[in-house]
Amino acid sequence: MARGRKVDSDGAVTKRLLLDIAIEQFAEYGYHDTKISEIVKEAKVTQPTFYLYFKSKEAIFQEIIESFQKQLRILTSESLLEENIEDSSLKKEIQSGLINMLTFFSENPMLTQIGFYEAESARELKMNMVKHVTGNLEAEKKLGYFSQNYPMNIVAESLVGSIERLTLHEILTGRSTPDDLAKVLVDIYFSGIQK
Amino acid sequence: MARGRKVDSDGAVTKRLLLDIAIEQFAEYGYHDTKISEIVKEAKVTQPTFYLYFKSKEAIFQEIIESFQKQLRILTSESLLEENIEDSSLKKEIQSGLINMLTFFSENPMLTQIGFYEAESARELKMNMVKHVTGNLEAEKKLGYFSQNYPMNIVAESLVGSIERLTLHEILTGRSTPDDLAKVLVDIYFSGIQK
Amino acid sequence: MARGRKVDSDGAVTKRLLLDIAIEQFAEYGYHDTKISEIVKEAKVTQPTFYLYFKSKEAIFQEIIESFQKQLRILTSESLLEENIEDSSLKKEIQSGLINMLTFFSENPMLTQIGFYEAESARELKMNMVKHVTGNLEAEKKLGYFSQNYPMNIVAESLVGSIERLTLHEILTGRSTPDDLAKVLVDIYFSGIQK
Amino acid sequence: MARGRKVDSDGAVTKRLLLDIAIEQFAEYGYHDTKISEIVKEAKVTQPTFYLYFKSKEAIFQEIIESFQKQLRILTSESLLEENIEDSSLKKEIQSGLINMLTFFSENPMLTQIGFYEAESARELKMNMVKHVTGNLEAEKKLGYFSQNYPMNIVAESLVGSIERLTLHEILTGRSTPDDLAKVLVDIYFSGIQK
DNA sequence: AATGAATGAGATTTCATTCAT
DNA sequence: CATGAATGAAATCTCATTCAT
Numbered sequence: 001m002a003r004g005r006k007v008d009s010d011g012a013v014t015k016r017l018l019l020d021i022a023i024e025q026f027a028e029y030g031y032h033d034t035k036i037s038e039i040v041k042e043a044k045v046t047q048p049t050f051y052l053y054f055k056s057k058e059a060i061f062q063e064i065i066e067s068f069q070k071q072l073r074i075l076t077s078e079s080l081l082e083e084n085i086e087d088s089s090l091k092k093e094i095q096s097g098l099i100n101m102l103t104f105f106s107e108n109p110m111l112t113q114i115g116f117y118e119a120e121s122a123r124e125l126k127m128n129m130v131k132h133v134t135g136n137l138e139a140e141k142k143l144g145y146f147s148q149n150y151p152m153n154i155v156a157e158s159l160v161g162s163i164e165r166l167t168l169h170e171i172l173t174g175r176s177t178p179d180d181l182a183k184v185l186v187d188i189y190f191s192g193i194q195k
Numbered sequence: 196m197a198r199g200r201k202v203d204s205d206g207a208v209t210k211r212l213l214l215d216i217a218i219e220q221f222a223e224y225g226y227h228d229t230k231i232s233e234i235v236k237e238a239k240v241t242q243p244t245f246y247l248y249f250k251s252k253e254a255i256f257q258e259i260i261e262s263f264q265k266q267l268r269i270l271t272s273e274s275l276l277e278e279n280i281e282d283s284s285l286k287k288e289i290q291s292g293l294i295n296m297l298t299f300f301s302e303n304p305m306l307t308q309i310g311f312y313e314a315e316s317a318r319e320l321k322m323n324m325v326k327h328v329t330g331n332l333e334a335e336k337k338l339g340y341f342s343q344n345y346p347m348n349i350v351a352e353s354l355v356g357s358i359e360r361l362t363l364h365e366i367l368t369g370r371s372t373p374d375d376l377a378k379v380l381v382d383i384y385f386s387g388i389q390k
Numbered sequence: 391m392a393r394g395r396k397v398d399s400d401g402a403v404t405k406r407l408l409l410d411i412a413i414e415q416f417a418e419y420g421y422h423d424t425k426i427s428e429i430v431k432e433a434k435v436t437q438p439t440f441y442l443y444f445k446s447k448e449a450i451f452q453e454i455i456e457s458f459q460k461q462l463r464i465l466t467s468e469s470l471l472e473e474n475i476e477d478s479s480l481k482k483e484i485q486s487g488l489i490n491m492l493t494f495f496s497e498n499p500m501l502t503q504i505g506f507y508e509a510e511s512a513r514e515l516k517m518n519m520v521k522h523v524t525g526n527l528e529a530e531k532k533l534g535y536f537s538q539n540y541p542m543n544i545v546a547e548s549l550v551g552s553i554e555r556l557t558l559h560e561i562l563t564g565r566s567t568p569d570d571l572a573k574v575l576v577d578i579y580f581s582g583i584q585k
Numbered sequence: 586m587a588r589g590r591k592v593d594s595d596g597a598v599t600k601r602l603l604l605d606i607a608i609e610q611f612a613e614y615g616y617h618d619t620k621i622s623e624i625v626k627e628a629k630v631t632q633p634t635f636y637l638y639f640k641s642k643e644a645i646f647q648e649i650i651e652s653f654q655k656q657l658r659i660l661t662s663e664s665l666l667e668e669n670i671e672d673s674s675l676k677k678e679i680q681s682g683l684i685n686m687l688t689f690f691s692e693n694p695m696l697t698q699i700g701f702y703e704a705e706s707a708r709e710l711k712m713n714m715v716k717h718v719t720g721n722l723e724a725e726k727k728l729g730y731f732s733q734n735y736p737m738n739i740v741a742e743s744l745v746g747s748i749e750r751l752t753l754h755e756i757l758t759g760r761s762t763p764d765d766l767a768k769v770l771v772d773i774y775f776s777g778i779q780k
Numbered sequence: 781a782a783t784g785a786a787t788g789a790g791a792t793t794t795c796a797t798t799c800a801t
Numbered sequence: 802c803a804t805g806a807a808t809g810a811a812a813t814c815t816c817a818t819t820c821a822t
Binding site: 422516527534535536537539540541544545547548549550551552553554555556559560566571574575577578579580581582583584585 | 617711715722729730731732734735736739740742743744745746747748749750751754755761766769770772773774775776777778779780
């Protein structure tokens with residue numbers, strides 16, 4: 001076969017193609033079991049082409065993760081803008097924040113799989129979520145909305161754990177909708193399951 | 196170095212040594228980034244010695260996982276024996292079951308890291324936990340102990356997620372004790388945090 | 391040495407080179423005592439290069455064998471086309487078929503060594519030869535050309551054994567020519583050596 | 586398990602056991618695919634025990650081959666003793682020699698498999714057979730018993746090839762008896778199959 | 781922009797053989 | 802006479818990465 005540039009070829013398109021395939025593969029097989037050779041085979045380009053767009057395997061993985069985190073950050077900051085606008089219904093607000101996040105996850109299942117579960121940096125991401133939630137809960141607690149008996153960092157960790165697992169098993173599988181799930185979660189954490 | 200047996204060498208000791216080092220490494224680096232070459236270097240034996248005791252890298256990993264699961268199963272079945280002995284306090288019972296499990300985790304942090312987080316089979320293990328918890332919750336719900344408003348499989352998934360995360364961040368780090376944590380968790384899920 | 395492409399390198403050439411060296415080595419040392427490391431050393435490429443062109447050691451061996459068998463099959467089918475065209479001289483026909491085969495062997499000594507002696511599949515190949523020869527002999531026997539006293543499958547086995555040994559010791563060594571050998575063989579089997 | 590000498594253990598017995606198992610394995614799997622580890626496992630002894638009786642894998646293989654060759658040599662020399670006693674029937678004599686050899690093969694199938702097919706030295710052995718047969722045939726030829734038209738070394742090679750193949754496929758499989766086979770072979774080589 | 785060809789570095793695994801007891 | 806424990810010396814194969822075109 002002849003070498004050189006293909007007709008109709010477009011760097012941006014090729015890069016996007018490689019990214020999309022990489023996302024699929026990282027989501028399905030994880031970092032280690034995803035092979036550059038397989039990505040380029042699916043994209044119908046050669047290995048050097050890959051290195052034209054990405055410095056390394058690690059680099060494309062990072063790029064994917066950053067894309068996930070960036071979108072998530074935008075979403076979160078948007079939610080934050082609304083914060084405290086209505087002081088009336090704290091529960092509704094939290095629920096709506098949750099819905100936003102779960103919706104994002106459900107709309108980006110593969111990206112979520114990678115950025116929320118496989119990436120090393122997911123650890124940090126979740127820690128930040130915990131910190132953020134803890135802060136909010138503590139504030140509300142001080143305002144007297146919540147019981148004084150709970151160490152809010154534990155509650156926050158617990159909530160993030162719930163979200164983590166439920167996203168994986170209910171959202172990414174399509175078994176529950178973000179709305180339903182958010183409602184149940186908030187109910188549990190607000191009121192408990194005891195009669 | 197000469198071939199053959201070392202002075203004072205003992206197979207059981209060597210095998211245990213290899214296992215212990217493998218547990219450390221798998222816990223720290225995960226399956227892929229754990230190298231047989233590193234394990235044997237730390238154990239000060241050669242690679243063939245490893246294969247004297249384990250059929251393959253996969254095999255030693257399985258052996259570790261099975262050890263974790265076996266111990267966990269024993270623990271669980273013991274807890275079950277006590278079940279229903281005192282019909283009085285459902286909450287206490289659940290709490291005590293949780294304490295048992297968290298205590299086991301805290302006493303076997305590396306094994307837990309591997310068997311509860313890294314192993315493929317952890318997925319199944321947790322699914323069984325969810326199934327088990329769901330069954331119990333449903334039963335109590337029917338008996339009228341719990342609110343009729345919750346889909347108990349979601350509650351169970353949520354709880355397992357909470358345990359997953361809290362084990363990792365509070366128990367394995369030593370930040371919380373099993374007793375404290377279990378109490379908080381049960382309180383949250385029974386009563387919620389709302390005043 | 392630096393990585394990447396060598397000047398003037400050509401995949402087809404490299405593959406052929408590897409094949410040729412492999413044929414030499416398999417012919418001389420047999421499957422087990424032929425090492426990939428030695429093949430690539432002779433070809434002045436690295437081990438991964440070998441795996442660029444062949445999936446495994448087994449695969450290159452198979453490729454060589456199949457090349458041998460394919461050529462032999464073509465030869466045989468060509469011979470068959472001529473079959474029965476002239477009903478006059480059965481002996482001549484057989485002799486000419488033999489010459490064809492022995493000539494092929496003499497022109498491809500290393501390939502023959504591998505495909506006719508070392509390969510597992512050589513067993514099957516020879517069994518088919520025996521079957522084929524038996525069929526022909528039986529047919530001629532029925533037509534009254536041959537004595538009724540011989541179990542033709544034994545004759546066929548015997549003949550194949552003769553070919554096997556004579557190829558190895560007379561043809562592959564260059565001690566006899568295909569023509570001479572074929573003549574003697576046919577004479578022996580047709581008339582015997584007794585005065 | 587305790588170390589040291591087993592009760593009832595007897596060096597000669599153990600050595601014989603190892604030899605017998607080795608014969609089985611070499612005959613079935615060939616030199617390379619026969620593993621010392623497998624031999625000792627079947628013999629229920631350990632690897633060092635093997636090296637108590639044999640210097641190496643190569644050494645036990647040689648020992649087996651020599652046993653085969655020795656027995657075969659005895660047989661042949663016995664046959665030779667009878668040679669020329671009766672000058673009457675050359676054909677009968679040859680046939681009887683053949684029967685002796687084939688009978689030995691049929692009675693020692695595994696040893697034959699190794700010593701006549703797998704051993705490197707089988708090559709030499711057969712060359713000697715060829716030389717011996719050639720000598721005899723040439724002598725008879727000079728005496729006028731055989732046609733002057735045949736190069737007797739080729740006839741001898743052919744015959745040995747026939748024996749080689751027929752032993753493997755008719756004798757070692759039990760499909761033909763030594764008597765029947767010897768008769769057919771001699772008939773072919775003496776008289777040919779043409780009517 | 782893209783490819784063909786190649787390699788560095790290393791991983792897992794196997795097997796005959798040998799000390800120390 | 803025999804074993805338990807270990808090793809030397811490889812062999813096959815994989816994969817991210819890079820040079821020359």
